[in-house]
Amino acid sequence: xxxxxxxxxxxxxxxxxxxxxxxxxxxxxxxxxxxxxxxxxxxxxxxxxxxxxxxxxxxxxxxxxxxxxxxxxxxxxxxxxxxxxxxxxxxxxxxxxxxxxxxxxxxxxxxxxxxxxxxxxxxxxxxxxxxxxxxxxxxxxxxxxxxxxxxxxxxxxxxxxxxxxxxxxxxxxxxxxxxxxxxxxxxxxxxxxxxxxxxxxxxxxxxxxxxxxxxxx
Numbered sequence: 001x002x003x004x005x006x007x008x009x010x011x012x013x014x015x016x017x018x019x020x021x022x023x024x025x026x027x028x029x030x031x032x033x034x035x036x037x038x039x040x041x042x043x044x045x046x047x048x049x050x051x052x053x054x055x056x057x058x059x060x061x062x063x064x065x066x067x068x069x070x071x072x073x074x075x076x077x078x079x080x081x082x083x084x085x086x087x088x089x090x091x092x093x094x095x096x097x098x099x100x101x102x103x104x105x106x107x108x109x110x111x112x113x114x115x116x117x118x119x120x121x122x123x124x125x126x127x128x129x130x131x132x133x134x135x136x137x138x139x140x141x142x143x144x145x146x147x148x149x150x151x152x153x154x155x156x157x158x159x160x161x162x163x164x165x166x167x168x169x170x171x172x173x174x175x176x177x178x179x180x181x182x183x184x185x186x187x188x189x190x191x192x193x194x195x196x197x198x199x200x201x202x203x204x205x206x207x208x209x210x211x212x213x214x215x216x217x
Contacts, residue, residue, distance in 0.1 A: 002139065002161045003041040007113035011038060012101050014119035015051035017142075017150075018165075021120065024146035025166050030174040031065075035073050037171050038116065045112055048104055049074045052081035052095025077104065102127045109134045116141060117159075122152025129158055141165050 003009065022029050038044050049069050053062060070076045081095030098121070105115055109131045117124060120142030128138045140159040142151035145166045156162045165172075 001041055001163065002137075003038075003114065005042060007042050008045045008111065009038065009042045009114040009116060010045050010105075010108055010112045011047040011116045012105055012118065013047070013049045014097065014101065014117075014121065015049055016095075017119045017121060021143050021146060021150045021165055024150060025143060025169070027169055028174040029172055031069060031074070032072065033174075034172040037168070042114065046108065047074045048077055048101070050077045050097035050101050052079055052097060054081045054083050077101075098123055105131055109136050112136060114139065118142070118165075120149075120151030120155060122155045125152070125154045125158045128155070132158075132160070137161070139163060141168075 018029065035044075035047055038047070051062060051066070053066075066076055066078065077097065077100050079095065079097070079100065084094075101119075102124070105117075105127060109115070114137045115128075115131055116139045117128070118141045120140075128140070132138060137160045138158075139161040140151065140155055141163045142155075143149065143165050144151060144156075145164055151162070
């Protein structure tokens with residue numbers, strides 16, 4: 001990877017986007033390993049993790065992961081997601097975290113040398129260009145090997161460096177096979193239509209992936 005031992009770096013992780021990318025490549029992220037990989041490469045100043053939570057859920061399956069990350073070096077940034085039914089009776093969830101991520105990256109840009117963005121969303125191209133003008137190098141981590149590709153071409157072109165997350169699989173994947181999707185999760189996904197602002201239904205409801213891995217840590 002293109003890091004220098006003495007440079008100060010920060011991670012900006014779009015949680016739902018990273019989840020979808022890893023799942024499309026058939027593996028699950030071990031966040032302890034991910035943190036350590038970058039801490040070993042340079043001086044890791046902050047590791048931000050962005051996610052939205054459905055407001056009316058008494059208990060979110062994401063809570064074990066959020067709590068674990070909060071206690072293990074990550075800076076959590078959350079906000080309520082909006083769940084609603086559209087005119088055709090389909091359930092949808094929206095919870096865009098782009099603004100929060102952009103504000104944090106801009107505020108931190110004068111304190112770091114290198115920003116690492118875990119997202120393939122083309123909306124971040126202007127953000128990357130802005131922090132580059134402040135002298136910050138930017139690495140984008142997503143995937144072109146997923147089907148379909150998870151990274152917008154304009155974002156990849158703007159970044160100083162691009163890392164396909166599939167090349168990091170051996171270093172950051174959770175041990176064992178990927179958690180199987182439950183029937184409830186599949187049905188939930190079938191009921192939802194996604195656009196760029198909508199959250200991944202599996203990500204919000206992946207009980208097995210997060211409760212088994214993080215609840216007891």
